[in-house]
Amino acid sequence: MKGKLIVFEGVEGCGKTSQIQLTQEWLKSFKTSVVVTRQPGGTELGLHLRKLLLAGDSNSIANRTELLLYAADRSQHVEQVIKPAIQNGAIVLCDRYTDSTIAYQGWGRGLDMNLIHQLNAIATSGLESDLTLWFDVDVEVGLARKRGGGDRLDRIEQETIAFHHRVQQGYVQLHTSYSQRIVRVDATLSKEAVQQKIQAILTSKLQA
Numbered sequence: 001m002k003g004k005l006i007v008f009e010g011v012e013g014c015g016k017t018s019q020i021q022l023t024q025e026w027l028k029s030f031k032t033s034v035v036v037t038r039q040p041g042g043t044e045l046g047l048h049l050r051k052l053l054l055a056g057d058s059n060s061i062a063n064r065t066e067l068l069l070y071a072a073d074r075s076q077h078v079e080q081v082i083k084p085a086i087q088n089g090a091i092v093l094c095d096r097y098t099d100s101t102i103a104y105q106g107w108g109r110g111l112d113m114n115l116i117h118q119l120n121a122i123a124t125s126g127l128e129s130d131l132t133l134w135f136d137v138d139v140e141v142g143l144a145r146k147r148g149g150g151d152r153l154d155r156i157e158q159e160t161i162a163f164h165h166r167v168q169q170g171y172v173q174l175h176t177s178y179s180q181r182i183v184r185v186d187a188t189l190s191k192e193a194v195q196q197k198i199q200a201i202l203t204s205k206l207q208a
């Protein structure tokens with residue numbers, strides 16, 4: 001495989017983060033260079049932004065400010081991490097990317113979609129994912145997994161159930177609109193079954 005950007009997306013508790021680890025291990029067996037990273041928080045600056053974005057109560061950041069902070073994180077991350085890795089021929093597995101902003105700030109917060117598309121384009125300088133895996137799970141199931149994990153819920157996880165349902169609607173809509181780029185994965189299956197699906201998708205979609 002040549003350098004590629006593969007993105008993992010979905011609502012809270014969809015299981016994407018543990019699937020990234022399993023996918024990394026599987027890809028290593030092909031002696032491919034693999035970079036695992038995330039948004040927000042994939043750079044040193046991004047780690048500061050992640051803390052600001054996810055700590056505190058839900059009212060401490062205005063919606064438009066939140067949008068700009070995610071865009072700032074993405075801009076730095078694309079320049080410093082993603083583009084150089086792809087140029088070096090690595091497979092980049094990225095936990096969230098531009099579709100998160102459409103789902104969370106667009107559908108969840110109700111911010112202007114044109115503005116979001118413009119900011120996504122600026123922050124990525126046009127770099128789109130080669131493939132996005134959308135981990136589809138009911139909002140209630142995902143949030144219950146998060147609560148069961150024992151960690152305190154972060155600023156976004158603490159949002160209302162209605163907010164999380166709007167985010168989920170966003171992913172459904174994105175999947176319909178970009179059915180070539182975004183592939184749905186049934187995230188209610190066992191960890192092993194989900195990983196098998198991912199391996200089948202990557203094998204068929206990314207042979208270059």
Ligand code: TMP
Binds near residue numbers: 100
């Ligand atoms: P996660 O790393 O656990 O997925 O947490 C990141 C949180 O940030 C998650 O609640 C989704 C949210 N988020 C946005 O609201 N907009 C974005 O553009 C990104 C990348 C994440």
